[in-house]
Amino acid sequence: MVRDEIYLFNERQKQIRAIKPLSREEFVQPFSYKVEFEMGTKGISNKVTNKINEPKTPLYSNVTAQPYSGDYKALIKSQVISPVQWQKTIENLVAEGVDTFIEVGVGKTLSGLIKKINADVRVFNVENKETLEALSL
Numbered sequence: 622m623v624r625d626e627i628y629l630f631n632e633r634q635k636q637i638r639a640i641k642p643l644s645r646e647e648f649v650q651p652f653s654y655k656v657e658f659e660m661g662t663k664g665i666s667n668k669v670t671n672k673i674n675e676p677k678t679p680l681y682s683n684v685t686a687q688p689y690s691g692d693y694k695a696l697i698k699s700q701v702i703s704p705v706q707w708q709k710t711i712e713n714l715v716a717e718g719v720d721t722f723i724e725v726g727v728g729k730t731l732s733g734l735i736k737k738i739n740a741d742v743r744v745f746n747v748e749n750k751e752t753l754e755a756l757s758l
Contacts (some may be wrong), residue, residue, distance in 0.1 A: 673697075679717075688712040711738045721758065723747060 686709035
């Protein structure tokens with residue numbers, strides 16, 4: 622049975638209180654509006670640059686799961702407030718012929734997720750100099 626409430630017990634006051642859990646939209650909404658307002662009024666970032674050059678290699682967007690194209694600034698802005706299309710991005714990369722992924726950083730979470738999406742691709746993890754030197758493509 623799914624409940625619409627979470628019960629909290631306050632040890633000091635010895636009382637139970639029911640609260641309604643927030644949906645994902647309700648949880649992120651205040652943050653999203655703040656980011657959208659600030660990015661809309663202040664611009665994406667005048668500190669970086671006003672010009673965004675075309676990428677030399679395909680660069681996939683977290684929002685569209687497709688290579689960047691069109692209005693880059695609007696796309697970057699939407700990336701901050703939109704869900705990440707991780708699975709679709711990996712599926713699209715594989716469909717484009719990518720068969721090898723290298724996760725750079727501590728841990729193997731993303732490597733594991735990629736293997737769950739497509740077990741036929743090669744996935745490597747580079748955490749430090751030793752794992753980089755041991756990498757055999």
